[in-house]
Amino acid sequence: MKKKVIALFSAVTLTAALLTGCGSGSDDKTITVAANATPHAEILEQAKPLLEAKGYTLEIKVFSDYVQPNNVVEAGDFDANYFQHAPYLERFNKEQGTHLVNAGGIHYEPFGLYPGKSSDLADMEGASIAVPNDTTNEARALVLLQDNGYLTLKEGAGLTATKLDIVDNPYNIEIVEIEAAQIPRTLQDVNFGIMNGNYAMEAGYTVTENALLAESAESDATTTYVNVIAVKEGNENSAKIKALVEVLKSDEIREYINNTYNGGVVPFQ
Numbered sequence: 001m002k003k004k005v006i007a008l009f010s011a012v013t014l015t016a017a018l019l020t021g022c023g024s025g026s027d028d029k030t031i032t033v034a035a036n037a038t039p040h041a042e043i044l045e046q047a048k049p050l051l052e053a054k055g056y057t058l059e060i061k062v063f064s065d066y067v068q069p070n071n072v073v074e075a076g077d078f079d080a081n082y083f084q085h086a087p088y089l090e091r092f093n094k095e096q097g098t099h100l101v102n103a104g105g106i107h108y109e110p111f112g113l114y115p116g117k118s119s120d121l122a123d124m125e126g127a128s129i130a131v132p133n134d135t136t137n138e139a140r141a142l143v144l145l146q147d148n149g150y151l152t153l154k155e156g157a158g159l160t161a162t163k164l165d166i167v168d169n170p171y172n173i174e175i176v177e178i179e180a181a182q183i184p185r186t187l188q189d190v191n192f193g194i195m196n197g198n199y200a201m202e203a204g205y206t207v208t209e210n211a212l213l214a215e216s217a218e219s220d221a222t223t224t225y226v227n228v229i230a231v232k233e234g235n236e237n238s239a240k241i242k243a244l245v246e247v248l249k250s251d252e253i254r255e256y257i258n259n260t261y262n263g264g265v266v267p268f269q
Helices: 002-028 037-052 068-074 086-096 135-147 180-189 197-202 239-248 251-260
Strands: 030-035 057-062 080-085 100-108 112-115 128-132 166-168 174-178 192-195 226-232
Touching (some): 030 068, 030 239, 037 057, 037 100, 037 239, 068 100, 068 226, 080 239, 086 100, 086 135, 086 226, 128 135, 135 192, 174 180, 192 197, 226 239
Parallel strands (some): 128 192
Antiparallel strands (some): 080 226, 100 226, 112 192
């Protein structure tokens, strides 16, 4: 009787181990990514068949903000996210105590100044300009204005600049700090708005057709503000994350980006 119990226990243990192994193997072939809708989720959709050919299933969930995609990766609910540039990721880690790392740069989205109540740069005197209220993107917006001669920032302010760092404002511009996703909805209330590329595109704007000012392709912003695949520290060298980054940097995805976004999204190599 004792031998039968031992044998039965051994069989159950072996079966459980095999099932556990199958579950783990299946998970290793599924890649879950949190992303903003445009262009990130759209680009990921194009990556699905390319990843399938490598034996991976890509699952995408769209988020509309810049906070939850990081929180869900930190919590281990998603393998990766794709929505942010490297300076924002670094700032988020510092402020929130998260442990996320850059697994690979994929593309760059030029920042632009778009018309609101005004559509002519001649109206810049006394203009109200909406800018993102998170630190790195606000700094980026202010640098765009500085590069075009509309204001001067305190020396060394760099990627941490806010409107408090403006030392010369010859056009008496009013800087209106607004959550990045809300700027397209508030353009009717300000003269101009400086928008992240993804939110501009979601609102139907393109940097080449609608922006009155835009970052130069030769500017430092091209390499500084690259949108990245972010993962929890320690997962950046996993096989499935490497496969994801490899596909997103492939010629097929580069061609899709160049043919789809009219200069609003630029592949990064």
